[in-house]
Amino acid sequence: MIWQLDLSILTLIVICAFATIMVKDLLSAAIIFGAYSFLMCLLWTEMGAVDVAFTEASVGAGVSTVLFIAAVHQTTRRVGFRKSGRGLSKAVGLVAALLTGLVLVIAEKDFPGFANPFTPASLHVSPYYITQTLHDTNVPNMVTSVLADYRGFDTMFETAVIFTAGLAVIAILRRYKKDDRCDLPDPHVISAGYPDTIIRFVARQLVPFIQLFALYVVAHGHHSPGGGFQGGVILGASFILLAISYDSRMIIGRMSEKWNILLGNIGVLIYAGIGFLCLLLGANFLDYSILSKVLPATDKIMARSHGMLGIETGVAIAVMAIVVSIYINIVSCGKYDKDE
Amino acid sequence: MSFVEQAPVLIVILPLLSAFLVNMVGLINRRYCLPFAILGIFGSFTASVITLIRIMEHGVIHYRLGGWPPPFGIEYVIDHFNGLVLVTVSFVSLLAVIFSKESIKQELPEKIPQFYTLFVLLVTGLLGMTVTGDAFNLYVLLEISALTGYALIAMGDNKALVASFNYVILGTIGASFYLLGVGHLYIMTGSLNMANLLTILPDLYSLNVIFIALLLILVGTWIKMAFFPMHGWLPNAYTYAPSAAGCLVAPLVTKVSVYIMIRIMLSVFSPLYVYSVVGLSDTIVWMAVIAILSGSILALAQTDFKKMLTYLIVAEVGYMVGGAWLASSSGLTGAILHIVNDALMTLCLFIFAGIVIYKRGGQQLQDLAGLYKKMPITMAAFTVGALSMIGVPPTAGFFSKWYLILGAIDAGKYHFMAALLVSSLVNAILFFRVIEIAYFEPKVDHHGGDSHKVAIDEAPLSMLVPLIIVALSLIVIGLYSGDIVTNIIQHSVPAGL
Numbered sequence: 001m002i003w004q005l006d007l008s009i010l011t012l013i014v015i016c017a018f019a020t021i022m023v024k025d026l027l028s029a030a031i032i033f034g035a036y037s038f039l040m041c042l043l044w045t046e047m048g049a050v051d052v053a054f055t056e057a058s059v060g061a062g063v064s065t066v067l068f069i070a071a072v073h074q075t076t077r078r079v080g081f082r083k084s085g086r087g088l089s090k091a092v093g094l095v096a097a098l099l100t101g102l103v104l105v106i107a108e109k110d111f112p113g114f115a116n117p118f119t120p121a122s123l124h125v126s127p128y129y130i131t132q133t134l135h136d137t138n139v140p141n142m143v144t145s146v147l148a149d150y151r152g153f154d155t156m157f158e159t160a161v162i163f164t165a166g167l168a169v170i171a172i173l174r175r176y177k178k179d180d181r182c183d184l185p186d187p188h189v190i191s192a193g194y195p196d197t198i199i200r201f202v203a204r205q206l207v208p209f210i211q212l213f214a215l216y217v218v219a220h221g222h223h224s225p226g227g228g229f230q231g232g233v234i235l236g237a238s239f240i241l242l243a244i245s246y247d248s249r250m251i252i253g254r255m256s257e258k259w260n261i262l263l264g265n266i267g268v269l270i271y272a273g274i275g276f277l278c279l280l281l282g283a284n285f286l287d288y289s290i291l292s293k294v295l296p297a298t299d300k301i302m303a304r305s306h307g308m309l310g311i312e313t314g315v316a317i318a319v320m321a322i323v324v325s326i327y328i329n330i331v332s333c334g335k336y337d338k339d340e
Numbered sequence: 341m342s343f344v345e346q347a348p349v350l351i352v353i354l355p356l357l358s359a360f361l362v363n364m365v366g367l368i369n370r371r372y373c374l375p376f377a378i379l380g381i382f383g384s385f386t387a388s389v390i391t392l393i394r395i396m397e398h399g400v401i402h403y404r405l406g407g408w409p410p411p412f413g414i415e416y417v418i419d420h421f422n423g424l425v426l427v428t429v430s431f432v433s434l435l436a437v438i439f440s441k442e443s444i445k446q447e448l449p450e451k452i453p454q455f456y457t458l459f460v461l462l463v464t465g466l467l468g469m470t471v472t473g474d475a476f477n478l479y480v481l482l483e484i485s486a487l488t489g490y491a492l493i494a495m496g497d498n499k500a501l502v503a504s505f506n507y508v509i510l511g512t513i514g515a516s517f518y519l520l521g522v523g524h525l526y527i528m529t530g531s532l533n534m535a536n537l538l539t540i541l542p543d544l545y546s547l548n549v550i551f552i553a554l555l556l557i558l559v560g561t562w563i564k565m566a567f568f569p570m571h572g573w574l575p576n577a578y579t580y581a582p583s584a585a586g587c588l589v590a591p592l593v594t595k596v597s598v599y600i601m602i603r604i605m606l607s608v609f610s611p612l613y614v615y616s617v618v619g620l621s622d623t624i625v626w627m628a629v630i631a632i633l634s635g636s637i638l639a640l641a642q643t644d645f646k647k648m649l650t651y652l653i654v655a656e657v658g659y660m661v662g663g664a665w666l667a668s669s670s671g672l673t674g675a676i677l678h679i680v681n682d683a684l685m686t687l688c689l690f691i692f693a694g695i696v697i698y699k700r701g702g703q704q705l706q707d708l709a710g711l712y713k714k715m716p717i718t719m720a721a722f723t724v725g726a727l728s729m730i731g732v733p734p735t736a737g738f739f740s741k742w743y744l745i746l747g748a749i750d751a752g753k754y755h756f757m758a759a760l761l762v763s764s765l766v767n768a769i770l771f772f773r774v775i776e777i778a779y780f781e782p783k784v785d786h787h788g789g790d791s792h793k794v795a796i797d798e799a800p801l802s803m804l805v806p807l808i809i810v811a812l813s814l815i816v817i818g819l820y821s822g823d824i825v826t827n828i829i830q831h832s833v834p835a836g837l
Contacts, residue, residue, distance in 0.1 A: 124530025168491030
């Protein structure tokens with residue numbers, strides 16, 4: 001904990017937050033927002049929350065920036081605020097924000113000191129997780145065991161949130177009618193006019209390595225930072241890289257809409273299904289220890305570890321499919337398949 | 341596995357699993373979506389009823405997810421209060437999904453699989469928020485119900501897109517406030533389990549930060565339930581949503597938010613803290629009075645029937661918030677009973693609005709003209725709903741209002757009682773205006789023929805049956821509200837009040 005470093009990162013974060021809101025060019029706003037996420041990621045790492053930092057880097061700084069840019073590319077770069085009649089609501093908003101800020105500052109006076117090891121948060125449930133994880137679940141990375149086992153029910157619904165987001169994008173953007181065309185010339189090509197051989201070659205060579213790394217992140221989540229969310233996002237990002245360097249038809253040829261939807265469903269179903277299997281075998285929902293009945297040569301503790309690997313795989317599949325599906329829906333103005 | 345023992349988790353898991361099945365069979369054939377959606381919600385309804393019966397026999401049920409003991413794992417805690425809300429939510433969803441069949445064919449024929457998946461996921465979210473005993477788990481399910489709600493509303497026309505965008509912004513702010521409040525509690529206690537928080541917090545009651553955590557959570561839930569003046573997102577969002585989505589969102593989302601507020605007040609903070617230590621009661625009851633009056637007056641100004649209903653929701657939210665903060669046992673009883681009644685009344689009126697839109701293609705007040713002759717059964721059911729909104733005995737609406745008024749008298753808050761009476765009067769004016777238009781003014785006949793030969797042209801059965809059931813249930817609940825109060829609600833009202 002180096003306070004000079006914390007302070008400078010926090011200052012930059014505040015600057016980035018203001019800049020994101022104030023800047024008139026939406027593309028710049030998206031990029032500054034990406035920088036904001038990277039700074040957050042640094043801050044998490046500096047505070048020792050490496051798993052959170054990993055997620056922030058892959059989701060916040062990585063994929064969401066790409067999605068923002070794709071959305072800006074399909075709409076407009078300029079902010080279209082209405083100038084008239086907004087004075088009052090702006091004033092009300094400002095007062096509400098200042099009031100909230102004031103209240104938060106007052107609350108902060110009662111907080112325990114920063115990085116104080118004797119806070120309630122580090123003395124109440126945390127010691128149990130720290131000391132018992134290996135004994136309970138045989139998983140060395142306690143973040144994974146809290147996420148996927150102790151509080152695995154939350155994570156299942158977090159995966160369902162991602163699924164819902166993908167579905168919401170389809171529900172709102174997807175257009176099935178043939179005459180309801182996008183007015184852009186060829187929405188599939190985000191890098192129109194630049195069929196750059198070097199970029200395409202490099203992207204093609206990189207993709208297998210990115211995917212291999214993603215699989216490692218998923219599989220090694222038990223022992224090191226990482227897991228299904230991060231791995232899934234990286235897998236999805238590798239497809240998006242191809243889509244940007246070539247065009248999105250290349251991806252649609254490999255992952256059709258039906259496949260994407262199916263994979264998204266299967267991913268979450270793997271998670272909920274493992275939970276339901278535990279219930280069918282006679283234990284409570286998501287109580288993986290009962291899986292030792294069906295898994296060969298596994299005791300109750302190891303079964304928890306295997307159960308977590310199973311659900312992490314499901315998360316990765318779902319997240320990958322959803323990220324790709326959201327990207328293609330945005331970039332193709334909801335037209336999706338090329339031959340429609 | 342025993343169904344009864346696992347029922348608490350099945351309430352949430354059955355609709356969740358069916359959501360994915362709905363989505364996958366939708367890839368094969370759109371017609372298979374509805375049966376799976378109905379099946380999931382029906383399973384959830386059965387599990388809720390079983391759970392409620394078990395609670396009435398054996399008391400509070402605890403269910404450990406993943407087998408972990410609280411506060412280390414997540415726990416479901418179901419007492420009489422959320423048992424009742426669970427049955428209400430699953431019952432209303434079941435009727436709404438049956439109603440949706442024809443309406444969705446007309447309004448969104450291309451996106452049936454997406455619609456039903458989002459629909460069932462929204463039901464999952466609402467049930468999950470109600471059943472949980474963990475403050476953070478509640479937030480995760482809040483995200484699910486919010487996201488699905490935004491998407492379902494945005495599936496309407498262009499106006500719905502704009503309304504949904506406003507809802508996204510305000511809803512996200514509301515959810516962030518809730519999360520911020522829970523975060524403050526976590527910093528100070530290290531726990532997320534509600535029962536655990538209830539035992540740790542008394543030592544910290546003197547600190548400002550606990551009060552601020554309560555404020556943050558309250559403001560978060562108020563934005564989510566559209567408590568005046570934080571109601572700005574609601575009228576347009578609910579007016580322009582597809583009818584089938586409106587029938588689910590309008591009756592339930594605000595009511596579950598009220599449930600969350602009461603749950604946090606009673607089970608995280610204690611009645612002692614929220615009513616005595618913190619001097620908020622007077623202020624909040626005044627806010628509720630303003631909410632009731634503003635909602636009623638704004639409803640009077642509307643010519644759009646559905647928009648009029650949305651402003652009535654804003655007024656009804658005032659009823660429940662005020663009732664919960666009266667700090668009297670009848671007031672709290674009234675607020676809890678009103679969660680059930682208002683969900684059913686709103687469902688009744690929104691199904692009616694959906695039928696009008698389906699048959700007439702519009703939702704303005706003049707679109708209702710001549711409906712009594714054309715659709716006598718629909719109008720009879722609507723009249724029951726309207727009478728219940730006004731608060732005419734023996735419909736359900738009368739009894740919750742009765743308890744609320746008793747509570748206002750107990751607490752000496754006569755301004756709240758006056759607001760309730762004014763609001764009933766306004767409701768009477770509003771609905772008699774509607775009934776007048778529908779009864780006396782015949783629809784203008786362009787062919788110049790006589791208006792005597794009006795053929796009866798009822799709504800399809802799949803719309804009519806849920807409407808009749810909900811209208812009947814309003815009367816049945818009205819007749820049995822004494823039993824509901826003594827057998828269920830009394831157990832969840834704290835004794836000291």
